[in-house]
Amino acid sequence: MRLFFSAGAGYSHIAPLLPLAVAARDRGHDVVFATGSNALEHSRAHGLPTIGVDGPVDEAAARQAWGRYSPAELAVMSADEKLAYVVTVMAETGAAPRVDGMLASFREHRPDLVIAGAAEFAAPAAAAITGLPYVVHGIGPPKPASIMAGGWQALDPIVRRFGLDRFPDHDTVPYLDIWPEALRPRGITWDHPVYLPARPEGVLPSAGERPAAFEGLPHGKTVYVTAGTSHNTRPGVLETMISASHGEGINVIATIGRDGDRDRFGAQPAEVRIENFLPQQRILPYVDAIVCHAGAGTVLGSLAHGVPLVVSPLATDQFDMAAQVAEAGAGVLADPGSPTRSGIRDAVRTVLADPAYRDSAEALAARIAAMPDPGSVLDHLLTPSRSPGTR
The missing domain is CATH 3.40.50.2000 (Glycogen Phosphorylase B;)
Structure with a gap:
């Protein structure tokens, strides 16, 4: 056919x-x-x-x-x-x-x-x-x-x-x-x-070695930060999401896009790794939460891996997706429209402290796999x- x-x-x-x-x-x-x-x-x-x-x-x-x-x-x-x-x-x-x-x-x-x-x-x-x-x-x-x-x-x-x-x-x-x-x-x-x-299928867990970016990170928990492919150049968004975890005793892996300018982020502490691109399927098996803009591919990928989210929607249907994640108990909604350091920080603390968020995300992962x-x-x-x- x-x-x-x-x-x-x-x-x-x-x-x-x-x-x-x-x-x-x-x-x-x-x-x-x-x-x-x-x-x-x-x-x-x-x-x-x-x-x-x-x-x-x-x-x-x-x-x-x-x-x-x-x-x-x-x-x-x-x-x-x-x-x-x-x-x-x-x-x-x-x-x-x-x-x-x-x-x-x-x-x-x-x-x-x-x-x-x-x-x-x-x-x-x-x-x-x-x-x-x-x-x-x-x-x-x-x-x-x-x-x-x-x-x-x-x-x-x-x-x-x-x-x-x-x-x-x-x-x-x-x-x-x-x-x-x-x-x-x-x-x-x-x-x-x-x-x-x-x-x-494209967001499901797949086999692969842990990326080298994780090597030598000092803390026991790691958060993945991304603004997808459409909002990763929006001024202040990734900077805020990354800096919200400074001093929190957690590692941060952030991807900024294939053409992203790492220099724009300046010097970062040892627990922060900024990468241009890594497939999210290679990152998600090794992180405890994700901080993102509530884009469809990011949300589906995170849930397919059973990873809870902090969602700070920026545009269009991201507000709906963020609300659905929060309603399902698989994440926390933070600062719709404009992320702030305090809002992201508090939401990350909540998601990492309460195992119910991961439990809900893992339940959705099972539904997606089926x-x-x-x-x-x-x-x-x-x-x-x-x-x-x-x-």
Whole structure:
């Protein structure tokens, strides 16, 4: 079968789709992975045939879309209102320029099924135009229908150019859900009510030696600090998270990004190790807690290893993920929007002192490990008699 994977041009959008794409390739399916031309290396590193699907960028239109609200108006919006706005603008500025390129790619590769990453709107638009079946692959927690509505509505004028009245309803489109159900809030009308759990294989524990960065650390407990791949250059964030543990009698391993500038952190005490990049699967087996921005990959990776978290969300759906971690008892929420030394310090003390946080994280690790593996997900997707569940 010919399978066409498509994801936004960012590592955090591409990585969640890679395990399913690799499993499909290994089972003999004809796989193509599409993303932005500036992000081809992530899927190519896994041996996947990868193409760039871009389009003409209208800088003026993008500035207008992102400047629809003034800073004062944004300041009084709720987190959900801000996220809904971001989703709408992502669809407006991302799908329209790329839909023609996506349609050309469909004509060339003739897929039988399209697997689109969540927040990747060009591929569903092109699938609707061509009548191709598609599924949506989660890249983080599922979203309420109210958050995503503006994004889907933004596809209406795009598909009208090709003879459709509007973008079709997607209530029966399967959603591959990598988020553990135990974290999901109740009483929500979800954007995709038809879903299939899919284990986030890329964040699971894997064999490997302890990194050399751990050698010679003086204390018995170690905290891992990260702001992911999108916020690691945000001024003051990593500096605050790292310095919060100074003098606390704990070790700190911090990663700052492949291109991060270590000099920006100045001299550090002997218990602090700052690295540009280490795979989190190699770090997490050897740490007692993680301090982070509540990014999806970081949260899932930490929970998959049974490591409790201190979460200081910075943007978009990180606030939701942080609240879910705290509600599940697997971590402590600290300083939403702007981490402080005292807030991070007190939260780290709490997480390390109370074993209940690790117990909750380990319980979630067991749930994540029990989710269907990529091969089982493929069997469900490609066997018509099998049906996903309904929320």
